[in-house]
Amino acid sequence: MIATVGMVGDVVREVSGGRVRAETLIGEGVDPHLFRPTRADIAKLLGADAVFGNGHRLEGRMGDVLERVRQSGKVVVLLAESLPREKLRANPDYPDAADPHVWMDPALWSEAAGAAEAALGRLVPESREVFAGNLARFRERLARLDAYAKEAIATVPDNARVLVTAHDAFAYFGARYGLEVESIQGLSTEAEANLAAIEELVGKLVRQRVPAVFAETSVPDRAVRALIEGAAARGHQVALGGNLFSDAMGRPGTYEGTYEGMIDHNVTTIVRALGGQAPARGLNGRLSS
Ligand code: ZN
Numbered sequence: 152m153i154a155t156v157g158m159v160g161d162v163v164r165e166v167s168g169g170r171v172r173a174e175t176l177i178g179e180g181v182d183p184h185l186f187r188p189t190r191a192d193i194a195k196l197l198g199a200d201a202v203f204g205n206g207h208r209l210e211g212r213m214g215d216v217l218e219r220v221r222q223s224g225k226v227v228v229l230l231a232e233s234l235p236r237e238k239l240r241a242n243p244d245y246p247d248a249a250d251p252h253v254w255m256d257p258a259l260w261s262e263a264a265g266a267a268e269a270a271l272g273r274l275v276p277e278s279r280e281v282f283a284g285n286l287a288r289f290r291e292r293l294a295r296l297d298a299y300a301k302e303a304i305a306t307v308p309d310n311a312r313v314l315v316t317a318h319d320a321f322a323y324f325g326a327r328y329g330l331e332v333e334s335i336q337g338l339s340t341e342a343e344a345n346l347a348a349i350e351e352l353v354g355k356l357v358r359q360r361v362p363a364v365f366a367e368t369s370v371p372d373r374a375v376r377a378l379i380e381g382a383a384a385r386g387h388q389v390a391l392g393g394n395l396f397s398d399a400m401g402r403p404g405t406y407e408g409t410y411e412g413m414i415d416h417n418v419t420t421i422v423r424a425l426g427g428q429a430p431a432r433g434l435n436g437r438l439s440s
Contacts, residue, residue, distance in 0.1 A: 152274075153196055155204040155213065156183050157400035158254040159230055161410040162264045163203050165289040166282050167271055173203060177210075179408065182369040183398050184339045187212050196220050201274055203267060206232035207242065209251035209398070211339065226270055233266030234259060240322050244338055251338070252398070255324035257300070257414055261293040296411055297327075299434040300418040304328040307427035314421060315352060315364040317375050320397035324417070335374040349374060353381035356389050363392030363424035369399040392424030406437040 152173040154160030160175035167173075176192055177183050183205075188196065196202055196216050204210055204217060206229030221227040231239070231253040238259060239249035254260045268286040272279040312329065314321055318336040325332035333355065335348055356364070356378065364379065366372035375391065382389040395417045401407025407416050415433040422429040432438045 152201045152203065153199040155202070155210045155217075156398070157403075157408070158260070158410050158413070159203050159205055159267075161400070162230065162260075162267045162289075163271070165410075166264060166268045166286050167275075167278075168281060168285045170278055170281065171271060171275065175403075177399065179399055179402050180368050181399055182340055183209050184211050184341060186210065188216055197223065199225065201226035201228065201270065203270070204229045205251055205253070206230070207239070207248040207251035207253075208245055208339075211341070226274065228266055228270040230260075230263040230266055234263055238262075240326070242338055250319075250322055252320045252323055254410065255321055255397075255414075256327045257293045257297040258327065259323060260410070261290045261297075264289060264293075292411060296414055296418075296434060300328055300414070303418055303422045303427060303429040304330060305427075306429075307422055307425045310359045311362055311425040311427075313355070313359060313361050314425075315356065315361065315375075315378065316395060316397065317365075317367050317370040317372065318397065320367070321395075330421075335378070336370075340370055349377050349381060352378055353385065356382045357385045357387045360387065361389065362426055363390040365392045365395045365421065365424070367397040368394050368401070369397060390424060393420040395420060405439065406435070407439065411435075412437065 154163055154173045154175045156177045157175050160173050163173040177186050193216050202220050217227055231251055242248045242250050268282050271282050314330045315333045318340045319334040319338045321332045333352055364375055366375045379389050396413040400413045406412035416438055419429045419433040
């Protein structure tokens with residue numbers, strides 16, 4: 152089986168408990184919006200028994216291939232598209248799709264994991280009960296992660312409750328935890344950042360004395376550095392708060408290379424950089440320092 156992005160591959164791994172091997176196509180630090188499948192990737196997708204993805208145009212340039220896989224009669228499960236539309240946010244770039252960055256809200260992602268469990272149960276019926284138990288335990292951990300995020304983010308001072316990132320991946324996160332979200336680029340990374348947007352954001356950073364802005368591991372940090380320089384030119388020191396995992400997870404085999412570790416890293420990094428309180432090594436004491 153194939154998973155498009157790491158966050159989806161992690162759900163398959165958790166729910167199947169390793170009984171099913173899902174290879175992830177789009178790896179660490181790679182931007183799924185821009186990812187172009189190679190000939191070999193396309194062959195893998197067409198040859199897989201099942202493909203798990205996110206959908207809502209996250210895998211922008213893979214959409215046609217996923218459609219071809221589906222038409223060939225294979226199972227294609229798109230986790231974000233399994234959720235009721237009214238729970239999702241609008242996508243101004245594509246009226247036919249929702250904002251794809253659903254994994255940023257652990258409660259929504261927990262719900263979306265149900266679609267993976269249902270599909271795995273159909274594919275491997277003899278393991279259905281095991282998958283149900285794994286899903287329940289995974290959901291418990293995500294509920295704990297969600298509670299940690301809520302509690303830690305609540306400690307960020309009012310003026311600093313602004314999450315500034317390179318592209319607009321954090322709307323679900325901001326809505327869930329009460330942070331205003333600002334970004335230089337839109338929902339997709341396809342369009343260039345514009346200078347007017349940077350100027351406007353610099354103004355906000357200076358006015359509110361926001362202490363930090365954030366880069367993303369899958370997006371170049373040029374525009375974020377422009378914000379820091381812009382604020383410095385106006386007499387306000389803004390720190391680079393760290394590298395967040397937006398559309399890709401950390402290195403495979405590390406805690407940050409799991410969905411749980413990715414969100415723990417983001418929450419902990421954001422809270423500490425914005426002046427709130429969170430343990431340096433995060434919820435589970437497993438973040439690398
Ligand atoms: Zn994105």
